[in-house]
Amino acid sequence: NAGVTQTPKFRVLKTGQSMTLLCAQDMNHEYMYWYRQDPGMGLRLIHYSVGEGTTAKGEVPDGYNVSRLKKQNFLLGLESAAPSQTSVYFCASSYTPFGSENTEAFFGQGTRLTVV
């Protein structure tokens, strides 16, 4: 049981380049989330999904797009990377809404992205 897997683990982009981060979970969870973590700070929600084919904006959605074509996968896209998007990105999944239900969220190991 792999849990939540993120690829890639590290990436360096030039300003203006695009890329997609992949998150895969094998727990049949409905809810999936993308967070970013900047140095010395807690995680901030970028986008989330409440099921296959659905996406919604979180706290800091600007500059990112997401897609949930398959239940097990949640993709985070950067169309034109900016230095302000240098961060560590974490994906998470949960069976019911994280924070309001009696359930925990499972996190991936993170993707460290640097935009130069």
Add this chain to the structure above:
Amino acid sequence: DAKTTQPPSMDCAEGRAANLPCNHSTISGNEYVYWYRQIHSQGPQYIIHGLKNNETNEMASLIITEDRKSSTLILPHATLRDTAVYYCIVRVAMDSSYKLIFGSGTRLLVRP
């Protein structure tokens, strides 16, 4: 704006109890309080969560005040491997969405 407040750092001796406080004075409704920890910038790891009553599992205990405005995570016998950043997390409604409020985290150092 809703927020959580945690002390930036704490330390305790190995084998002793570590008590980590969190203020979440704007928590409302049926929102749970979650505690996670993060070791060496790895993905956050679940510890415990609760709504109103005190909770205990194999990792820790969670004490929630009656008014639910604050909570304390207790690691009863801290070990060196418990050195990590501990986050207190609550969820706040935001328009048609929600915002997950992570505290700034408490960096716990367990001393030999």
